[in-house]
Amino acid sequence: xxxxxxxxxxxxxxxxxxxxxxxxxxxxxxxxxxxxxxxxxxxxxxxxxxxxxxxxxxxxxxxxxxxxxxxxxxxxxxxxxxxxxxxxxxxxxxxxxxxxxxxxxxxxxxx
Numbered sequence: 293x294x295x296x297x298x299x300x301x302x303x304x305x306x307x308x309x310x311x312x313x314x315x316x317x318x319x320x321x322x323x324x325x326x327x328x329x330x331x332x333x334x335x336x337x338x339x340x341x342x343x344x345x346x347x348x349x350x351x352x353x354x355x356x357x358x359x360x361x362x363x364x365x366x367x368x369x370x371x372x373x374x375x376x377x378x379x380x381x382x383x384x385x386x387x388x389x390x391x392x393x394x395x396x397x398x399x400x401x402x403x
Contacts, residue, residue: 299349309348310347311347313344313347316356316363319360319365320345320363330359334359336358344356344359
């Protein structure tokens with residue numbers, strides 16, 4: 293199946309992406325850091341930093357989260373130990389669920 297040219301995003305998803313990008317840009321500027329300095333620390337290009345800050349939904353989530361962590365934007369309002377504990381609890385919950393699911397009908401996901 294060919295990759296769709298335009299991927300639809302919900303309004304809430306788009307707003308969340310935009311807000312995170314704005315928070316990263318604000319935190320970077322408050323730290324008097326250039327986009328190139330952030331790019332160098334994150335190991336990404338300056339262009340990718342600019343796309344992240346503009347809220348481009350095509351950016352890799354790992355790059356976005358790394359940029360956020362570098363400039364101090366909190367992710368999930370938790371520190372590393374709290375995030376590790378939440379990951380462990382979530383893994384335990386996932387282990388209790390069936391390994392496979394079989395939807396009864398086709399999902400309508402067009403927003």
